[in-house]
Amino acid sequence: MSPPVDALLSVQGAVKSFGGVRAVDGCTFDVAKGSTTGLIGPNGSGKTTTFNLITGLERPEEGEIYFEGQPLVGKRPHQITRSGLGRTFQTTRVFPDMTVVENMMVAAPEDNFDDSADRAIELLALVGLIELREEFGGNLSYGQNKLVEIARVHMRPHRMVMLDEPFAGVNRTLAEQLVDYIEKMHARGVTYLIIDHEMKLVMRLCQRILVLDQGKLLVEGLPEVVQNDPAVLSAYFGQE
């Protein structure tokens, strides 16, 4: 298979099993450049594993993955990140024994210190954490950790950012701030792929929705179409 011309990210027939379970089972989809795309599906449908395959934390047994036409399979996670593709984790991975500012600085590309510092400060201000810049990661609340992680992934000028459940366990006000922030960064040209169960927010943010079920792409389309698709309802609720 060859890399598609118009897609920023392209997953083609990816397969990954754990023991006897095929967590990702021939998954194929594209993410268009400049879009905000939602990746939804019931628990265990292979969403996070798909993220892990794309970012190099897991290696697919079969299939190809392309980012900007370049194959990703076989590359190490830091190489993939440096090629312009960032991600966050479902359970936040903020470094607890580092301050918020250190968490930001450690994620900066290895260039000018002052530029990185300015970026860190700007991002912390954007997510409203500037007051907590010297607090240790381990002392922050769950929601604050989410914000640090989302701000931190933007320390590099990524062309695409994948967010794994950014809204899970986050209160309404905070979730609204996150949506604003994602929209702001999207307007600056960042492409997003977002996993979440918060349907209202996903439908609002995303121009396109991908639905995974049992490790395969079940349906893709516009939010309003996907929402009422019988196959999607069946996957979620077990209806015929």
Next chain:
Amino acid sequence: MNRRGVNVTAGVAVVGVMVAAPLVLSGYQIVFVLLTLLYIGMAYSWNLISGYTGYLSFGHVAFFGIGAYTVGVLVATHGWPWPVAVLTGGVLAAALAVPLGWIMLRLRGPYFAIGMLAVAEGTRLLASVWRGVTRGGLGIFVTTTYNVVPVYYSLLGLVVVVMTLTYWVDNSRFGLRLLSIREDEDAAEVLGIDTTRRKLTAFVMSAAFPGMIGGLYAWYIGYIDPGSVFALSFSLNMVLMTLLGGAGTFLGPLIGGASFAVVLESLWARFPAYHLMVTGVAIMAIVLFIPNGIVAVLRRFGLISRRRQFASRVVRRSQRRTDEGPAPTTEKSDVAAG
């Protein structure tokens, strides 16, 4: 004078006292300080890889022994001048650390710790069986001269170098990247940090110093054999001293190494029969009451700053900016509610 100025002045003053010390101390006292310097140097070396990246090496004595044997063989057999042999020991230990680290640093957690233990035992066995070069269990008579003062000054110099290096690591983004490996290696990778390269760099740095210190030890003690310079207890002491002082900190190995030397010496002198038992009780007490080391206790009482210098640079910069104009902050109460 700013904080940095105070620190530098204090450092220069301490080094000055240490330089003058052999002129006034008794022979026994010089040897005691020499061994303390040796412990501190070893603790700093271990701290570079294990303290900062969290890869606990239980076999660092391998590099010490390699350095000791390099000096033993080059000086006793080939008649090299000892300072050149000592430097060669450091270079050799660092060079061996490259392939060794390439293999071993793929192991994580307890597997790395045990793997390094096996490496140290392997080097000890190699020294025992490679009779043509090492004379095996017979050991090597390195020198019959009394070299305490030159070794003292060499160790002092090495400790100053390894402390300066650690200070840089502790206040650089390189050090922060090492810490991120300790915190969560996969997350560090995903943030774009080449963890393999960083770990390997730290590992090589942490091998070079024991190589040189081992060489100096051989020149000081005069006779080496596999059992004495590849002793497991030496690896364990490096772990112990650093944890006692505070792993992954600038001052931890200094405080840990110095207190270790003092405690060991006083116990040895007072309870010749029981000192190892008392040491065991001391280890249990450390683990129970100050698991993060003395530095963590000093920080809690505000005696040492928790903040790394470059983080302060970022914060100062942000303060300057907020002074110039209001930053677009959102309500803090919203954030705190999360």
